[in-house]
Amino acid sequence: MKEEFQAPQGKILKINGICMSLEGDDIDTDRIIPARFLKCVDFESLGDAVFEDDRKDFKGKHPFDLKTNQSASILIVNSNFGCGSSREHAPQALMRWGIRAIIGESFAEIFYSNCLAIGIPCFTLPKKKIKSLQDRSREETLFFEIDIKNIIAFEKSIAHHLELKESSKNMFLSGEWDATSTLLNNIELIERKINELPYINLNKLRIT
Amino acid sequence: MSQNTLFDKVWDLHKVADLPGGSSQLFIGLHLIHEVTSPQAFGALKDKNLNVKFPSRTIATVDHIVPTDNQSRPFKDTLAEQMIDTLEKNCKKHKIKFFNIGSGSQGIVHVVAPELGLTQPGMTIACGDSHTSTHGAFGSIAFGIGTSQVRDVLASQTLAMNKLxxxxxxxxxxxxxxxxxxxxxxxxxxxxxxxxxxxxxxxxxxxxxxxxxxxxxxxxxxxxxxxxxxxxxxxxxxxTFKYIQERQFAPKNENWARAVExxxxxxxxxxxxxxxxxxxxxxxVEPTVTWGITPGQSIGVSQKIPELKELSIDDQFIAGEAYEYMGLSPGQAIKNTPIDVCFIGSCTNGRISDLRVAAEIIQNHKVSPNVKAFVVPGSEKVAKAAIEEGLDKIFKEAGFQWREPGCSMCLAMNPDKLTGNQVSASSSNRNFKGRQGSPSGRTLLMSPAMVAAAAIEGKVSDVREFLKK
Structure with a gap:
């Protein structure tokens, strides 16, 4: 059994964990969490359902079912991971299964911003390096200590230089990935904005 | 960096501030919500002890989970009932306008907002649904967001984002x-x-x-x-302007001229x-059909499914996966692929003009006996207009089922699903593995006219041959 779920909170400086590989391009959010599991009013029970249909197909040999992966928390994926539906249920399901960081060739845009908003960094690496890590993580236990400030994954004496958008990095380091309070700090600017938008204030627009 | 595009102008107009991390705080002019991606956002507001900042800038409807055969309440599916009930309560509590079933304006959120005149040029529009990009047709910046961002928009009418x-x-x-x-x-x-x-x-x-x-x-x-x-x-x-004029939420009287200018x-x-x-x-461009498991895997109806060697190295892995999942072979023609289910509807192609063109093809024909075919209008307004024009009769006489509005088998969160490895001809937007409700179901995306032609023939057909008849 997995440890009790704890969502990321506050500043995220380091993520340590075992890597697991999930191969495939264009893995969409319908595959990560099939639509029937979206019939819920909270995210709590999603962890067990992650990749449900793919896992059935693999009959126990899917990466999320392999014994060796059960304590993994860093997922290594290929390109355009998380494409399709905007459902935050997808990263929520991964997070509730135990994933705390993802390293991939590339990510779909909405998936990336959903991960950012719940405190899951999505790092990128070139295709060749991903392939090498995926191959190795199948053969041996890869334990990474990811230093977010320097964007480096330390593996014993090896330093893997990852890539992460500067703005995302800053948000993880400051805790502002949990954006609500930062946004509300600017409430006066928001109120000024609503009073100057033409379509909200058409009666104030002057016709030339 | 882009300059003087519509995107630049609308972005700059809505930018509230540069955030410390380096992203921008963007004001959202119109926020659309539905039952699937909003409950956890309202839950998070409650946890943070926050209110909806500008309730009049959020509009709700219900679309993903609604049954299309019998919409009487409570829904048979208790989870679906819980979701609509939660949305009703959240909208009532936070004074958000909700176009519920039977209001005359319920439907797929991306069909409803334009037909009500809510969607207008120059706005920023966000919704917890990836097909929010639809509203960009009006010259707005419109994009899908996740539930945490729905929470942020409810709380602040803004979100953190990098410029595209x-x-x-x-x-x-x-x-x-x-x-x-x-x-x-x-x-x-x-x-x-x-x-x-x-x-x-x-x-x-x-x-x-x-x-x-x-x-x-x-x-x-x-x-x-x-x-x-x-x-x-x-x-x-x-x-654009002609479409918006006179709609319920369109600018009226002297404001109309101001808005158009x-x-x-x-x-x-x-x-x-x-x-x-x-x-x-x-x-x-030919009538186009998807053969694989991503919307990019498509060919003209007269073409053959590409061989691996015809594809770039980057596309080969997913192509191999697609041949296997779809049970289709490289080099095979897509035309004449047998079809089990025909679906006309969705936020992509569930509007009145889509129904008109499909009805024109299907008129005086019958649905192939091996095919289950159904039409799901995009909204109550689309359904009403179609019934007034007699389109429902044309579909029913041909052997189509005529359903109530909703997202239906585009994503199969309601009872409309493929079974086993059925093949659907679908006017929707995604042919992902398992997308239409069966883990081994197969989807061929095409235009509503092509779906109508497939329904008649029971196989993928070239709609241009029907136009000649």
């Missing part, structure tokens, strides 16, 4: 007879790839786009996200700078 680059997709010439907006957008996604749009907003422009109706433009922008672009738009013109100033300037420009020849 802008790629102009210039579509020259015009679509030929029997070729529709759906074919054009599938063609574009095939040419550019499903991840080419990551980091970009797509501007669809050129003579072929100028000729399209608003509903056709919505089909194009709707599927921007299938090409990886979170946001797609068309510059507003007289066709402002809207006209929004289009990308002639000297606008783009981060990238792509040229597409619309006259070369």
């Amino acid at each position: 680059k802008v790629r102009q997709i210039w579509c020259k010439n015009r679509l030929s007879e029997g070729v529709f907006a759906k074919d054009l957008v599938l063609h574009i996604i095939n040419k550019l790839g499903v991840k080419a749009g990551v980091g970009y907003a797509y501007e669809f422009s050129g003579p072929a786009i100028d000729l399209l109706s608003m509903e056709e433009r919505m089909t194009i922008c709707n599927m921007s996200i299938e090409g990886g672009a979170r946001c797609g738009y068309v510059n507003p013109d007289q066709i 402002w809207w006209q100033s929004l289009a990308s300037e002639k000297d606008a700078k783009y981060d990238d420009v792509v040229l597409i020849d619309a006259s070369q």
